[in-house]
Amino acid sequence: MENLTKTQLIFLVILVSVVASVATAVITASLVSQSPAPVGQTINRIIEKAVPGSQNISSEKEQIITTREEAIVKSVERVSPAVVSVVATKDLPVVEQYFINPFENDEFFQQFFPPGSLPDFQVPQYRQKGTEKKQISSGSGFLVSADGLILTNKHVIEDTKADYSVIMNDGRKITAKVLARDPLQDLAILKIEGAGFSYIPLGDSDKLKAGQTVIAIGNALGEFQNTISVGVISGLHRTITALGSQIGPEILREVIQTDAAINPGNSGGPLLNINGEAIGMNTALAQGAENIGFALPINLAEKDLRDFQNFGKIRYGFLGVRYVIITQKIKEEKKFSVDYGALIIKGSQGEKAIYSGSPAEKIGLKEGDIILEFGGVKINADTTLAELILKKTVGEKVSLKVLRENREMTLEAELAEMPEN
The missing domain is CATH 2.40.10.10 (Trypsin-like serine proteases)
Structure with missing residues (x-):
């Protein structure tokens, strides 16, 4: 990688x-100074149009060259109705400012000033006066089904106490429900009620x-x-x-x-x-x-x-081991025969190296084992065990090449579903 x-x-x-906050940092991308792509660059897309009644089609076909610009414009026109703004709103406190004279009801100062002659000294005070629903953030999303499923980033809808809605390309504002947040990836699924939506x-x-x-x-x-x-x-x-x-x-x-x-x-x-x-x-x-x-x-x-x-939730495969990736330094320190693989070890707080009841325990993996390959792919710093597991599905059977005390063995594990915790 x-x-x-x-x-x-x-x-x-x-x-x-x-x-929407008191101090908002905005990062710009200096788009104004960028030149647009040259008009008329062609891509290799040729549509052949046969002339009606022609006997020799090959000699009378009309070639229509689609330019890069035309292809982009057509694609944008087609998908724009399916791109939405995702807006988060939340009930926030309404703060009211008022003023008091700190001397007005103070008996000590009243001894020295006749009624009505106290210094007109006003001190600002603040208090909450109810709540008001306000927009706190906005991002983007896009429809992927005619019945209103929307994909977006998890960080766009990260506030679990906020309410979410989407603004359609035609200006309509529709309440959105968060269906799922991916536990491992920056992905989430929303749903709006309705049918016949344009989608990408x-x-x-x-x-x-x-x-x-x-x-x-x-x-x-x-x-x-x-x-x-x-x-x-x-x-x-x-x-x-x-x-x-x-x-x-x-x-x-x-x-x-x-x-x-x-x-x-x-x-x-x-x-x-x-x-x-x-x-x-x-x-x-x-x-x-x-x-x-x-x-x-x-x-x-x-x-x-x-x-x-299929399952009403986002699922990931689970092997059930704690590990570190073997590097050249670890190889030299531990005097291993390999400089790659996943070394199964205890957690930093002494947690077990193998999760109880996990697929790893069921196939007999032990602390100190080195998983060299997972599904036929070598494990190293660029291709980690966690990354390879992400690409597999719950219930999938995967072969593991394991090194134990300088002896290689091949095991097969059936991945379980990753626990919520």
Whole structure:
């Protein structure tokens, strides 16, 4: 897996919504100075139109060249009705200011001043006067079904005590219900009541290539609904540390890097291919850098949708081990014969290395074992055991190559469902 840089960790600003607060920090992407893509760049898409009544179709076919600009415009027109703004509101205290004269009812001062002659000295005081529902944040999302299922980032709807609604492209405001928050990924599913909604088809993020044209759409800065930006896929399989949300630092793996402008408020909006299919979800931008944004691969969100539709919740596979990745340093310290793999160890507070009743316990894994491969894939710092488990499903049987006391063995585990705690 490829890191963003080799010399430093780039801290990212989670694109949560523009929060309505007394002091709001806004990060801009200097879009004004960027030049648009040249008009008329062609892509390799040729539509052949046969001339009616022609005997020699090959000699009389009409080739219609679709330009890059035309393809982008058509895709945007088609998907825009399915892109929504996600708004969070909450009952907040209404604070009232009033003034008092601290000398007015003080018997000590009244001894020295006749009635009505006390100094007119006013001190401000504050008190709560009820509550008022106010907007506290906004982000983006997009419809993925005609019956109102919406995908967005978890950090956009992270406040469990807030109420959520979506603003449609035509200005309608509809109450939204949070159906599920992904416990491991920055993903969430919302639902609005109704039928016949326009929705965005999902592409396949496993088939992406660097250099592909992409389109980012979202509620930029929480103010400019359905803002469009165009760029390319700059990189794939990035690992980043995202900061700036109440969720805290998050390590996001396998994310898509793009130079399409992504701004605060774009969180949860779709990253589209030129055919108008969602291939990612706008999630983060690099602070202090230009044209470096990141999106979660859509296949992660598609897995969450399937889980919710089939089981009513988002599920993850579970092996049940605590481990550290073996490095060259650990190899030398422990005098291991390998410099890769997952070494099964106790937790930092002395917790058991193997969870009781877990698949790992059932197949006989022990503290000190080294899992070299999981499902035929070598485990190392770039491809961790946790990452490989994420790609598997509950109930799936997976082979493990294990090193125990310098002896290799192959075991098979059936993944359980990850406990909620």
